Amino acid sequence: MKRILLIEDDREVARLLELELKEAGFQVEWAKNGMEGLIRHREKKPDLVVLDLGLPDLDGAEVARRIRATDDTPILVLTAQDAVDRKVSLLSGGADDYLVKPFHPAELLARIQVQLRHREGSEVFAVGELELYPKRRQVFFRGQEVRLSPKEFDLLQLLMSRPGRVFPRLEIEERVWGRPLGRESNVLDVHVANLRAKLREAGAYGYLRTVRGLGYALRPGRGEEG
Structure with missing residues (x-):
């Protein structure tokens, strides 16, 4: 609405x-x-x-x-x-x-x-068969919409803005939540898990990668998710 x-x-x-x-x-x-x-x-x-x-x-x-x-x-x-x-x-x-x-x-x-x-407008971020429209705040995989929460969308948009780049946890927290969430917080982990599950359900398996000890990245294909 x-x-x-x-x-x-x-x-x-x-x-x-x-x-x-x-x-x-x-x-x-x-x-x-x-x-x-x-x-x-x-x-x-x-x-x-x-x-x-x-x-x-x-x-x-x-x-x-x-x-x-x-x-x-x-x-x-x-x-x-x-x-x-x-x-x-x-x-x-x-x-x-x-x-x-x-x-x-x-x-x-x-x-x-x-x-x-x-x-x-027509602005779109595309990684493989995954498409994200920032102004419309919609995500599609193979033409089918993937419904995300606001924070899941913001997280995915950040990762898709630089495909393949590994984003450290702290940078993600500051850019998506506007502040560090703290060492004890699992908020980012929960959102990553939920986003990964929704991408998998849509067929985008292997797109969201965990790079252990470094952070997260968005890459096309069916590589190891971590």
Whole structure:
């Protein structure tokens, strides 16, 4: 389920948009001002932001600029201003698209779907017959999807980013969990075991290798897993 962050100070408008978005199958987070929107964006990591320009604290264009400074989340701006120079300014400042009020909910949903398709893109990591799509967060082996937990996906993406390279445990912990897990922790071992089991079930036997005393690597073929 795609996550939409709705930044809108008008409670009634927000309620109506939230109902439309949820009816269309989206998960919706609502922020009633710019600062709250920036916090929710950082915490929730939405797939797309619907941003009203007329916010009570920060100008919507400034909110878009700050979001764009940190990542490439698509931003769809809602504005009452139809001036060409204002539209150009919005697009130059980080917005991906805009809708002029009033608008029909069906047009909003169509614009959202276009931006989400653009975001999915075609980037893919491939090792042998194993394929990983970072933006879509999907993994396939021989065309069949392999369903992973968020951390299993992050772990596999790290290993597939450098096929054949042995990643030490500490580096994996810091890059996937953001910190060392400690010598007594078996969290990484459990995730490796679960990921290996899911790859085996899909037919990708021997891809995830344990290099004893060093760490883990992702290589194609049916070599020893360790």
